[in-house]
Amino acid sequence: MPFQLPPFAHRVFRYRSTRITSEGLQFLIFTLAIGIAAINTGNNLFYLLLSMMLSLILVSGIAAEYCLRRLELRRHVPDLLFLNTPVTSVLAIKNLKPRLTSFSLTLCDVSADQTIFPNVEIHSLPPGASRLLSYPLTPTRRGRWRLSGIRISTEFPFGLFTKRAFYPMEDTLVVCPEIRPIYEGLLRGLFAAGYEQTVHRRGHGSDLYNLRLYQAGDDSRSIHWPTTARTSQLTIRETEAEAQRRAIIHVPTSVPASHDAPFERAVSLAASLVQHLIHHGYSIQLRVGSDRSSFGQGEAHRLELLRMLALCQRDAPREESMRQDEWPDGHSDLEGDGTAIVVQAWCDSGDGKTEFPRVLIDGELIPGAAHAT
C-alpha cells in the first residue's frame, strides 16, 4: 500500500509553496546581519531587533496562509474551444472566512502540464464576499485539455514572500482545430463539384421555393415585401436549394512523426471545410483514419465532427493503418452521390517532405489549396 501523507501534511506540502521576493531576500540578509551582530556583541537590544525581524517573517507566513485559506472557486469555461482562439473564462471566487479579509490575491489557471495561464489580481476579498473574474484563455494544443486547478498566490502582508496555494479543480476541455479561411481555388473546386447533385428542396439558393408566414427567428432579410404589402402579413420567401450537396471529408491519420505539423494543418483544414460546408447546407460525412461519422447537417452534427477532429491522433504509418486510411474503392463506398474530399498531410507515394496538406476533390488534386490555411 503506497504511503499517504496525512491530510494536513498533504495540504502543506502538496498544495502550498513559498518563494522569496527580492525585497524578502534583502530583508533576510539584514536579519542575518543583525543575528550575527547580536551573537557577536551579546547585546540584548540587538536580540530584540532580531526577534522583531523574525516575528515579521513569521507573521508574514501566518497572514499569507490565512489569506489563502477557505476560498471557494468555480470555473466556467465555454463548451467549445478552438485552437489559438481566446475564449473568456469566468472564475467565481468566494471568501468563506467569517472574519478575515483576503488581500492581494493573484489567481491563475494551471493545466495538467503545469502551464500557467494569465494572472488575475484581486486587491481584497472581504469575508463572505465573492467576485466574478473573467480572463482570456487561449488553448495552444488541439485535443483534450486538462485543467488541473487554480493557483492562488499572495505577497500579503509584507511582500517578503510569495505564498502559493493550489486549489485542485479538474476540468477537461476539448480543443477543436483552428478554423481558418479557405483558399479560393478550393472553394471553386467545391462549387464545381456540387452542381452535379441538385435536389429540389429548401436551401440557400436564389429560386423561389415557397412563401410562408413569418415566424419568430426568421431572417428579416428574407421577408417578401410585395406579398407582405398585399396581404398585410409578414411573409417569408423561402428559396430552393441550389444544390443539395453531400460530401465526404477524409483525413488519413497514418502520418509519420516528421509530419506532425502538416498533420495539424490538415486537421485544421478539414475542420475549416466542415465549418464551411455545413454552413452552406452540405450533408457531411467525416472519416478520420478508421473512424467515420454518419452523414448529417446542422449545428449538432458540426460539433460532433469538430469533436472528432479535435480528438483524432496521428498514427505512425503501418501497413494496417495505411490500408484503413486508403479510400476504399474509388467512389463506390459513397452512399449515394457526393463529393469526396481527401485532406492528406502525407503521401506515401508522393513528395513526403511537403509542409502543407494536399487536398483532393473527387480524386483531383487542388493545387495550392492548402496554402490559405
Add this chain to the structure above:
Amino acid sequence: MPLNQALHLTSMLLASASFIGLTLGAGLPEWLAALTGATLIAVLLRNIGVKSVEQFATQMPVSTIGWNLIVLGGFLGFWIDLLWVSGELLPAGLHFLMVLMVIKLFNLRLRRDYLHLYAISLVAILASGSLTTDLWFVPIFSVYLLAGVWTLLLFQLTKSSEVGGNVGVALSMRQESHEGHDRVSPRLFWTANGLALGAFLITVVIFFTIPRVSAGIYQKGFGENLRTSGFSDTVNLGAIGSIKRDPSVVMRVELPKSPRHDARPLYIRGVSFDRYDGKVWTNQLSYRRSLIEESSGTFAFRRKRVASGVELGEAIQQKILLEPLDTPVLFAAPFIERVSGAFPSLFFDGTGAVYLPFPSSSRIEYTVLSRSNTLVPADLGPEPGPYPEWVLRQYLQLSFQSDRINTLAGEVTQRQRNPYEKAAAIQTHLTRNYRYSLDAPLAAQDQPLEEFLFSRKTGYCEHYATAMVIMLRTLGIPARLVTGFLATEWNDYGNYYVVRQQDAHAWVEVYLPHSGWIGMDPTPTEDNPGAGGPVWRVLAPLVDNIKLQWNRLFVQYSAADQLAVVRELKAEGVSVRNKALDSMTALFGTFMAVLSGILTPDMSQVRIGLLGEVIGFAMMSLVVLFWLARKRPWVTWRFWRKACSNELVIAHLYRRMRTYLAGQGLSRSAAIAPLELVKITQARWREAHAAVASITELYCRTRFGHIPLTQKDMKHAEDQLRGLLELRRPSQ
C-alpha cells in the same frame, strides 16, 4: 486616505522613530539633529499638502546625477569627520548615516528610494540599540515596529497596484476598479494594527526563547561609566561631597529573603581606609588577592573572621544590579561571605573589600550573601580583653596629633568603661551636637578635622566618620573609615532599594576583641525633603521599577536566565507530577494496602510506588479516553461552529426577508410570529408565499430546532430570497 499617501506618512514615521532613537542614544551634533529633524518635518508637510513646501521642493530641481554627487560629497564628509573631526569610526558613521537619510528624504521618487530609506532607518535603530539600554528605547522600538508593519504592508499593497497598472496586460490583469481599493479602509486599518500587535507579541516570545550565544569578538558596554568618588585607595577628606548632590542611580538592591516591612536603611560597603594624614585617607592594605571560586561563578571567603564559638550575625542575601561605575569595587552589605555572578575572577584586599578585575563597562548583576558581626556580651564588660597585634598595628595609626581632639575624646568618654561604650558615647556626641550640611568646604582648610569639630560644627558623613575614627584611635580603640552607600529609598513596587550617587556615605567600623568589626554611624540624619513634586514622588518609584524590570528582563537577559527558566519549568513539572502521584497514592491507598498484603514484603516495599504510578496513570488515561470517546468534544466543537455559522446566515437571510416584506406592506409589526407571517403572505401575496414559507421553514428548523443546514439548504434559501426580492407586490 490614499494608500500612497499613507505609505509616505508611515515611511516618515519609520524614519522619525529611528532618527529620534539615534539622537537620544548617540547624542548627534545639534546641527545634524536639527537638519534631519527639519527635513523630516518639511517632507511630512509636503506630503500633507502644504503648498509653500511643495513650491520650494519644485523649485529645487536636482537631477539624479546631482543627488549622486551630493552622496559622494557626504561620503567625503564622512572621511573628513573620521580623520579630523570625530576621530572615531562609529560617530563618523552615524553622522554619515543621518546625512544619507536627509539626502534620501529629499529624493523619494522611486520605490527603490523608499527601500533605501527603510534600510537606513533599520541601521539607525540598530545603532541606537547598540548605544543605549535606557527605558526610552521601549517606546521608540514599539513605534518603529508599528510603523514598520504599516510601511511594509502599504509598500506591498501599492506594489500590487503598480504591477497591475503597468506591467503586461497579457500577463496580469486587475479585475477591480482601483477606486475604493486604493484607500486605507477600516478593514485594512484594523488588519494592519492586528498584525503589528501580533508581531509585537511574537517578538517578545522569540526574544525570550532565542538561544543566547555570546561568542562575540566585539562585546562592549554602553556609553560612559558613572563617575564616583571615595572608592579608590587614596581619598581626600570631603571627596564624597562632590557626588552627594547627584541623583543618578548607582545600583538597585533586592533582598530576596527579607520581608518588605524589614526595609530599614541598608549599609552597602565599598572600601575602608586605615591611615589618615590630616587631609587624606589611605588604604595601606590594598594588596589584592584572588577570591577562591567555589563553583562556576561563585566566589567565597575562606578566612576565619571571628573567634570560634562566637555567635554568627544575621545573614543578608542581596541581589544587586550595579550600574557601570568607574571603580572596580564590588558593593555589598558588610561583610561579604559569598558572591555569585558572571565574573571571570574576583579579588579582595586586607580590609575585606571585594574588587572586579577592572571597572565594568556595562551593568552587572550579582548575588551576595553577607553576614554582619554581632555584639558579643564579653565586649561589654570592663575588661574586654586584648586586641590582636595586626589590628593594633594597622588601625591605631595617628599621623598627626591634636591635643584638642584628645581632650575632647577624653571628655566625651570619661564615664564609659569599655571600648564599645566609649565608641557609642562618641557617636552620640557627634550625632547630637553637630549639624549635617553639604555646604562645608573644609577641604581647603589646613586642619579640616579641627575646623569641623571645634569651629563650624557642620559637615557631612566623611567629617563625622573621620572625627569618630580619630577620636577612637586617640583612646586606643582600633577603628577605620568605611565608604559605601546608605540605601534608604525603598521601592514598594519592586521591593528593592534604589541606591543613588547622593546616597554615598562614610561610616566607622570599630574593632572589638570578641565581636570583631562593628559598624557605627556618627552622622546625624540628613534633613532631605526629596526632589520633585508630590506627583513625581509617587510616580518615581513606579518608573524606577519599570526601569529595573526593563533592565532585568530585557537588557540583562542572558543564557543563564534562560537556563533558570528551563530549570524552573522543570521543577514545576516535577512538582506537579509529585503532587499528582501523591493524589493517586492517596486515592489508591487502600488498593495498594491490599496488594501489599499479597505481595512479598520486599516486593511491596520496592515496587509498590512504581506500580501505583503505572496503575494510576493507566486508569487516569482510560478515564480520559473513555470520556473523549463518549463525548467526542471535537465533533461537538465542529458542529457548534458550523451550527453557529449556519444559524447566523439563515437568521440574516430571514431578517432580509422580513425587511423586504415590511417594505412591501406585510409584517410591519415585529410581534408577528414566523409561521403567522407565512399565513399572512399566503393570504395577501400568493406569489411570494412559496419563497417565504421555504425560508421560514429553514429558519425555524435551525433557529429553534438546532438542526444544522446543509450547503444545499443554504443555497436554496439564498435562491428563494433572491427570487423573492425580484417580485413586486401588486398595488392593492
